[in-house]
Amino acid sequence: MVKRTSYIGLAVSFVIFSLQQVFSQVRPTIYDEPLSDRQVSYAISAELDAQARTVTGTQRITWRNPDRVPVDELQFHLYLNAFSGPNTTFMRESGGVHRGFTSDDQERWGGIEVTRMRIIDDATLPHGDFSSIPLSSPGEPGVDITGAMEFIRPDDGNENDFTVMRVQLPEPVQPGETVALNVEFLSRLPEIVARTGWKEKPDGSTFFFVGQWFPKLGVYEAPGRRYVPADAERGSWNTHQFHENSEFYSDFGTYRVSMTVPEDFKVGATGVAVSETVSDGRKTTIHEAADVHDFAWTASAEFLEFADSWKHVSIKLLIQPEHEGQAERHFAAAKVALEYFAEWYGEYPYTTLTLVDGVGGSNGMEYPTLITCGTTYGLPEWFRVLEIVTIHEFGHQYWYGLLASNEFEEAWLDEGINSYTEAKIMDAAYGEGAVLDIPGWTVSDSELQRLMYTKNAPTRDRLFLNSWEYSSSSSYAMNSYAKPATVLTMLENHVGLDTMRAILRTYYDRWRFRHPTTRDFIAVADEVANQDLSWFFDQFVYGSVAVDYRVAGFTNNIVSPDSAETREYNSRVVLERAEEGVVPVELAVRFDDGRLEMIEWDGRDRWQTYHFSGPAKVTEVFIDPDNKVTMDINRANNRKTLEPESGVERKYGLKFIVWLQQLFQLFSALI
Amino acid sequence: MWHRRGLVLLLYLFGLVLAVLVGGAVSRLLSVEIGPTGFSERLTERFDIVLWADFWDGLAAGFAAVARQAVLAGVIMMIWKVASSVGLIHALQGDSRLSFWEGVSRFTLRGISLGLLYLLPLLALLAVVVIAFEAAASDMGEVGAFWTRFVVMPLAVIVLAATVDLFHDYARMHLVLRQTKIRRAWLEGIKWPFRHFRSVFLYKIWFWISALLWIAVLLVGFYMPDQTLGAVMAAFVIQQGLIIARSGAYVSWIGAEVAFFERYAPSVPEPEAAEMELMVSDDQVFAAAGGNAEVQ
Numbered sequence A: 001m002v003k004r005t006s007y008i009g010l011a012v013s014f015v016i017f018s019l020q021q022v023f024s025q026v027r028p029t030i031y032d033e034p035l036s037d038r039q040v041s042y043a044i045s046a047e048l049d050a051q052a053r054t055v056t057g058t059q060r061i062t063w064r065n066p067d068r069v070p071v072d073e074l075q076f077h078l079y080l081n082a083f084s085g086p087n088t089t090f091m092r093e094s095g096g097v098h099r100g101f102t103s104d105d106q107e108r109w110g111g112i113e114v115t116r117m118r119i120i121d122d123a124t125l126p127h128g129d130f131s132s133i134p135l136s137s138p139g140e141p142g143v144d145i146t147g148a149m150e151f152i153r154p155d156d157g158n159e160n161d162f163t164v165m166r167v168q169l170p171e172p173v174q175p176g177e178t179v180a181l182n183v184e185f186l187s188r189l190p191e192i193v194a195r196t197g198w199k200e201k202p203d204g205s206t207f208f209f210v211g212q213w214f215p216k217l218g219v220y221e222a223p224g225r226r227y228v229p230a231d232a233e234r235g236s237w238n239t240h241q242f243h244e245n246s247e248f249y250s251d252f253g254t255y256r257v258s259m260t261v262p263e264d265f266k267v268g269a270t271g272v273a274v275s276e277t278v279s280d281g282r283k284t285t286i287h288e289a290a291d292v293h294d295f296a297w298t299a300s301a302e303f304l305e306f307a308d309s310w311k312h313v314s315i316k317l318l319i320q321p322e323h324e325g326q327a328e329r330h331f332a333a334a335k336v337a338l339e340y341f342a343e344w345y346g347e348y349p350y351t352t353l354t355l356v357d358g359v360g361g362s363n364g365m366e367y368p369t370l371i372t373c374g375t376t377y378g379l380p381e382w383f384r385v386l387e388i389v390t391i392h393e394f395g396h397q398y399w400y401g402l403l404a405s406n407e408f409e410e411a412w413l414d415e416g417i418n419s420y421t422e423a424k425i426m427d428a429a430y431g432e433g434a435v436l437d438i439p440g441w442t443v444s445d446s447e448l449q450r451l452m453y454t455k456n457a458p459t460r461d462r463l464f465l466n467s468w469e470y471s472s473s474s475s476y477a478m479n480s481y482a483k484p485a486t487v488l489t490m491l492e493n494h495v496g497l498d499t500m501r502a503i504l505r506t507y508y509d510r511w512r513f514r515h516p517t518t519r520d521f522i523a524v525a526d527e528v529a530n531q532d533l534s535w536f537f538d539q540f541v542y543g544s545v546a547v548d549y550r551v552a553g554f555t556n557n558i559v560s561p562d563s564a565e566t567r568e569y570n571s572r573v574v575l576e577r578a579e580e581g582v583v584p585v586e587l588a589v590r591f592d593d594g595r596l597e598m599i600e601w602d603g604r605d606r607w608q609t610y611h612f613s614g615p616a617k618v619t620e621v622f623i624d625p626d627n628k629v630t631m632d633i634n635r636a637n638n639r640k641t642l643e644p645e646s647g648v649e650r651k652y653g654l655k656f657i658v659w660l661q662q663l664f665q666l667f668s669a670l671i
Numbered sequence B: 001m002w003h004r005r006g007l008v009l010l011l012y013l014f015g016l017v018l019a020v021l022v023g024g025a026v027s028r029l030l031s032v033e034i035g036p037t038g039f040s041e042r043l044t045e046r047f048d049i050v051l052w053a054d055f056w057d058g059l060a061a062g063f064a065a066v067a068r069q070a071v072l073a074g075v076i077m078m079i080w081k082v083a084s085s086v087g088l089i090h091a092l093q094g095d096s097r098l099s100f101w102e103g104v105s106r107f108t109l110r111g112i113s114l115g116l117l118y119l120l121p122l123l124a125l126l127a128v129v130v131i132a133f134e135a136a137a138s139d140m141g142e143v144g145a146f147w148t149r150f151v152v153m154p155l156a157v158i159v160l161a162a163t164v165d166l167f168h169d170y171a172r173m174h175l176v177l178r179q180t181k182i183r184r185a186w187l188e189g190i191k192w193p194f195r196h197f198r199s200v201f202l203y204k205i206w207f208w209i210s211a212l213l214w215i216a217v218l219l220v221g222f223y224m225p226d227q228t229l230g231a232v233m234a235a236f237v238i239q240q241g242l243i244i245a246r247s248g249a250y251v252s253w254i255g256a257e258v259a260f261f262e263r264y265a266p267s268v269p270e271p272e273a274a275e276m277e278l279m280v281s282d283d284q285v286f287a288a289a290g291g292n293a294e295v296q
Helices: A002-026 A079-083 A089-094 A321-344 A385-402 A411-433 A445-454 A473-495 A497-511 A518-529 A534-540 A648-668 B005-037 B040-045 B049-092 B100-138 B142-177 B182-195 B198-223 B229-264 B270-279 B282-290
Strands: A040-049 A054-064 A071-077 A111-120 A149-151 A164-173 A178-188 A197-200 A206-210 A219-221 A236-238 A253-262 A266-269 A272-279 A282-292 A297-300 A304-310 A313-319 A352-356 A365-367 A370-372 A436-438 A441-443 A549-558 A569-577 A585-591 A596-601 A607-614 A618-623 A639-641
Touching (some): A079 A111, A164 A178, A253 A297, A266 A352, A321 A352, A321 A411, A352 A385, A365 A385, A370 A385, A385 A411, A411 A441, A411 A473, A445 A473, A473 A497, A473 A518, A473 A534, A497 A518, A549 A618, A569 A585, A596 A607, A648 B005, A648 B040, B005 B040, B005 B229, B040 B049, B100 B142, B100 B182, B142 B229, B198 B229
Parallel strands (some): A040 A253, A313 A352, A352 A370
Antiparallel strands (some): A040 A054, A054 A178, A197 A206, A219 A236, A304 A313, A436 A441, A549 A569, A585 A596, A585 A618
16 A cells, blocks of 8 residues: 555556656746746747858837837837947947957948838737747748838947937837737857857857847837836837947847758857757747847857756756767756856746857856856866856846836846845855965956955946947946946845845846836835935946045053053044045944953044043054945055054965065076 | 085085074064064964955065065075085095085086076977977867976976977086086086986986985975974974985985096097997996995
8 A cells, every 4th residue: 555655656656756857847947837028929930151250131020009009100129230340339439348358350341231111911920928929930920121221320420330220110009009020130259259250169160149130129119117207198119239248138028939950050148948950951940938138149159068956957068079078067056046047036937048159259248048058178177167158147137128128228237136146155155265265276257246346447337338438448337237246245234145036036026027217225224124225326326426534643641650550541542534535434442451342333434533542552453344335446544453463464475475485496497 | 325424514514504594584574573473373263364364465575575585595595506506516526526616616606607508499499398398288278288288398397398398408517527518518517318318217317316305395284283383493404404415415416426527527538439439338326326336
C-alpha cells in the first residue's frame, strides 16, 4: 500500500513536473494574465542575410490609443539610422566614438529603411492572446500610407538625423481603439556601434547583435502619464532622437518574432523560443515575449550554448568558444542576481534569461530577458568584472525592463538605481573584495562607485537632466551611474537599510510595467520613509551640490592648572561645512579619560563651534565616524587627533623599502 | 658564500640603505599627512581606496618627489651593480684573496662603458621585441593575443635580457681578468656561450635560484597578513632574509662563473688557448664550478 501510494505519488509528481516544464518553457511570464497594459503588439518576420549583413523584415504592429481624444498620427523610433552617416545627431555628439568603439568607415554604416507601410484591417486583434497573431507577410491588403511618412527632429532640428519618424493617419484612432499596420523594412546593420550590428572575428566568422533594429513605436503619453497633467486637454508623443548617451523608452506589449538565419547559426533572443524549423539551409526560430518593451536578438555560428535554471527561470548562455571556461562564472553571477533581486526587491516574472557573451562593442547591454555580459580570455577570478557586468545588466531587467522609465530624460532612474543595487548585491555576495580581491588589496563595488563620483568633477551636472544635455559623455556616465549609486547609498544610511529596501520594493510593486518618473520615486521614498525628503532630493537629484564637512580644529585650554587631580579644561571644537551640500552629520568627540561624546549636527551653518568643560581634554574629533555621508568628497579632513597616530607610515614605509629593493634588483639586472 | 659573507652583507646593505633613504621619505610623508588625522589605524587594517584617494591630494606632490628620488636611486643602483660586479670578479678570481675595492676602483669606469655597450642595444632589442609581439598580437584572436602578451612576450623579454646578461658576465671577466679592451671584451662576451655552451647551464642554475628568491619575496608580501604592525614587521624580516639569501646567491653566481671562466678562458694568445681547451673536459670544469670548489 505504501509502495503503491509512492508510485502513484511519483507518477503524479512526474506529470505535474513535466507539465510545469513544458508550460514554463512556452510561456514568457509566470502569470496567465497580462502584467502590463500591452499598449502595443508586434509580430515580425525577419530574415538575416549574413553576407549582406542586412535584416529584411515585415511586421504587423498594433497600437491602442490611450487618450480620451482621437489621435491622428503615429511616431516611430528608427534608431539604426543613428549610424547611417557622419552627420546624424548620434555621430555628431559622439564624434563617431561610442565608449571606445568607432564607426567611421563608410563601408560600415548602418540604417533602416521603411519600404512600405499600410494600415490593415486587423484592429480588433486580442491583446492578451498574442500567440494567435499571425506573422506578417508583405502581400497583405491594406491602405498604403507610405507617402505619409516623414522624419522629424524634436530634440535638435538636425536635418541629417533620421531617427524619428511620424506618420499622418488618414483616419484618427478613436480613444481606446486600436490601429494595425503592416510595415516592410530593410535594416542594414552597422559594424558594431552602441552595442548593435555585426563584427567579424579574427577567425573570419561573423557575430551579429541585432538591437534597435525594427521600426518601433514611440510612447504616447496620455494625460496623467508621467509629467502630462491629468487635466491636460490631450496627451502627446514622447519620441526622442537617438543621442550619444540615450537608450530606451517605449511601451509595453507583446512580441512574436520569427528570425531566419543560416542553418549553422545559434540564436538567442528576447522571450521564449516556441518553435524552430530548418529548411533549405536556413533555420527559422520563433520567439514570443509578453509584457516587455523591446526585442533584441543575436546570431552567430560560433556560439557555444549552455543551459541552466534557477527556480522558474531557464537560463541560456551563448558564449564565445574561447570563453568556455568561464561559463560557470556567468551562471553563478546570474543566479546571485536572480536570488538577491527576488529576495530584496521583487520577483522576476519572466521564465527565461539569456546571457550573451558578445564580440566587440556589443557587451554590457540590456534588453528584455536578454543581456550581453562579456568577458576576456584569461580573466582572473580575483577581478570580478564579469560578475559586475552580469549582475548590472541583469539589474536592468528590473529598473529598465519592469520599471520602464524614460531613459532619454531621466537616465538615473534606471542606470543609477541599478548601479546602487549592483553594488549592494556585489558586496553582499562577494564581500570586501567584490571588485578586486588580491590579498591586501581589496576593493568593493560601493567603494568603486564612491571613488568614481568623488574624484570626477562632483558638482558638474545633476542627475535630473536630459541625457543629451550633459556637458560630456563622461559627465553623463558619472551622473547616471556612480553618483546616483552614491546618493542612494547615502539615502540608505539616512533612512536605514530596511527602509531603503522597503522603498525600492514599494517602487517596484507600484510602478512595475509602467513608466515611473523621478517624482514618482521621490513620492514613494517620502511615503515609505514617512518623512519629507525633499531637502535631500532637491540637493542631490535636482541639484548638483557636493558635500564636504571638515574638522577645522580644536583646542584645550587649562582653566585651573593647580594639580593633575583638580585640573579643568575648556575645550573648543570648530567644524566647517566646506561645500554647498547640507546633510545632518554625527560628531564623535573623544576625551583623554576615554569618554566618547556623540553629537548630532544639522550641518546647515558654514561653521559650528562646540565647547566642552571638564577634567578631561579633547583628544580626537571625528565627523561622520560611521561613514554614512558617502557623498562627502573628502573624508580625509573629517578627523583630527591631539597626538599623531602611527602605524600606516610604518606599514607602507616597510613595504615600500621591499618594493624598491625588488625594483632595484630588476633594473640592475639590465646592466 | 659563507666565506665571502662580508661581500654578501655589503651588497645587501647597499641596496637596503638606498631603499631606506627613499622609503624613509615615504614614511615621513605618510606620517605628516595621515598621522594627525587619526585614520592611520584604519589604513593599516585594510586598503581603503576611497580614503587613500582623499589623501592623495595632499600626498601627490610628495610622492612625485619620492618617485624622482627613486629614479635617481635606481641609477645609483645600476652603477653600483657594475661596480660590485667588477669588484666581485676581481675578488673571487683564482685562489688568492684579492681586494673587492681594488677591483671596484680599477674597473668600474670601464665596466660602465662596457655596460652601456650592452644596455643600449638591449633596450633597442627589447623595444623591437615588444613592438613586434604587440603588432602580432593585434592580428591574433583573443586567445592568441593573451598568450602572446602575457606569456610569450614576457618570456621573450626575460630570455633576451638574460642572454645579454650572460654575454655581459663573461665580457666583464674578459675586462677584469684578462684586461681586455672594452670593445674586444664586448665581442668576447658574445662569443663565450657559443664556444662554451655549458656556461648557459651554469647561468640557468643561478638565474633560477635568484628568480625564485625574488618571487618568494613577492609572495611573502602578498600572502602574509598585514593588518597589524607586528605582522608587517614579521613579513619584512622574512623578506629581508630572502633578500640576503639573494645577495648570497649573487656572490656565488659570480664566483661560479669566474671559476668556469678561469678554467676555459685563454690566458695566453688565442691559438695556444685553443690547445688548452682540448686538455680540460667541460664536465670536469662544470662539476668544479657547480660544486663551488673554486669559489672562496
